[in-house]
Amino acid sequence: MSTARRPERHLVVVPAQPPHRHDWQTRSCHRTSQGLLSYEHCGGCGRWRVHLNRTATTTLVEVP
Numbered sequence: 001m002s003t004a005r006r007p008e009r010h011l012v013v014v015p016a017q018p019p020h021r022h023d024w025q026t027r028s029c030h031r032t033s034q035g036l037l038s039y040e041h042c043g044g045c046g047r048w049r050v051h052l053n054r055t056a057t058t059t060l061v062e063v064p
């Protein structure tokens, strides 16, 4: 016997989150060849982000 099954669609409902302004605070920063790499943490939601600041005052000199 064959029962035609329709593929069920599962809708993932993402609850609308209230607007949250991240309160990024720099926890640590490292100077790399790409720029100033800073690890920032938001105390509001606990997220982390890595920020690369290429506009550091350091002038990169390429070694031939």
Ligand SMILES: [Zn+2]
Binding pocket: 020, 021, 022, 023, 042, 043, 044, 045, 046, 047
């Ligand atoms: Zn946040």
